[in-house]
Amino acid sequence: MSPEKKVVVKKLAYQVNDELADKIREVMKSKNKLFFNMMGSIGSGKTLILERLAAKLSSKYRVFVINGDVATTIDADRIAKQGATTVQINTGGGCHLSAKLIQNELDKINIDDYDIFIAENVGNLICPAAWDIGAQLNITVVSITEGEYVVKKHPIIFKSAEIAIINKCDLDGLGFNSDVLAEDAAKIKSGMKVILTSAKTGQGIDELITALGIEY
Numbered sequence: 001m002s003p004e005k006k007v008v009v010k011k012l013a014y015q016v017n018d019e020l021a022d023k024i025r026e027v028m029k030s031k032n033k034l035f036f037n038m039m040g041s042i043g044s045g046k047t048l049i050l051e052r053l054a055a056k057l058s059s060k061y062r063v064f065v066i067n068g069d070v071a072t073t074i075d076a077d078r079i080a081k082q083g084a085t086t087v088q089i090n091t092g093g094g095c096h097l098s099a100k101l102i103q104n105e106l107d108k109i110n111i112d113d114y115d116i117f118i119a120e121n122v123g124n125l126i127c128p129a130a131w132d133i134g135a136q137l138n139i140t141v142v143s144i145t146e147g148e149y150v151v152k153k154h155p156i157i158f159k160s161a162e163i164a165i166i167n168k169c170d171l172d173g174l175g176f177n178s179d180v181l182a183e184d185a186a187k188i189k190s191g192m193k194v195i196l197t198s199a200k201t202g203q204g205i206d207e208l209i210t211a212l213g214i215e216y
């Protein structure tokens with residue numbers, strides 16, 4: 001395929017994705033459902049945060065979590081133990097979820113059986129930023145063990161999010177302060193809600209629930 005043709009095909013793929021993402025958003029809104037997209041770096045703590053959320057929310061809400069990983073069902077199995085219904089998407093080599101992958105899973109369930117939908121995207125700070133999956137709110141998670149420049153180096157994925165989480169704050173004191181990352185995230189986008197968390201201790205999880213607009 002010529003380079004010009006490749007550009008056209010890629011553009012078309014984004015267009016098809018974005019149209020489906022808009023449809024997913026509309027359906028969720030019309031049914032009064034919440035749908036969140038949790039993006040973030042590998043090992044930043046997305047699953048542990050979702051375990052915490054599922055443990056807190058599952059007694060009041062019917063939570064459906066879609067986990068994206070290249071391989072294994074480890075994350076879906078972990079979150080299922082906390083009371084949520086989960087499904088694992090294995091992308092093979094794919095570095096992100098897409099609206100089509102989400103729609104495929106929604107087609108297998110009755111949306112009315114659940115109140116809150118959360119997708120855990122494939123761990124990385126690049127590809128998920130380019131692929132709208134139809135969520136109403138996007139969250140980007142990094143952890144302080146990734147170093148003091150991680151937010152500055154990845155502005156695009158923070159621009160795609162309404163909530164930035166700086167996780168593993170229990171490990172603060174690595175030669176810089178977690179506030180540096182929080183300040184960087186706040187500067188990237190006006191109105192960004194920045195939350196310092198420790199999924200290990202539970203710090204910040206209630207603040208996250210409030211930021212997501214969930215009554216608890």
Ligand SMILES: Nc1nc2c(ncn2[C@@H]2O[C@H](COP(=O)(O)OP(=O)(O)OP(=O)(O)O)[C@@H](O)[C@H]2O)c(=O)[nH]1
Nearest residue numbers: 041042043044045046047048123167168198199200
């Ligand atoms: N100390 C500490 N460890 C954490 C925290 N959050 C997660 N971890 C640990 O970090 C490791 C990775 O956490 P996960 O929740 O699996 O991270 P993830 O972002 O889901 O990882 P991928 O799905 O592989 O991208 C695990 O060993 C967690 O126990 C935290 O707040 N503090």
Ligand SMILES: [Mg+2]
Nearest residue numbers: 046047075120
């Ligand atoms: Mg995970």
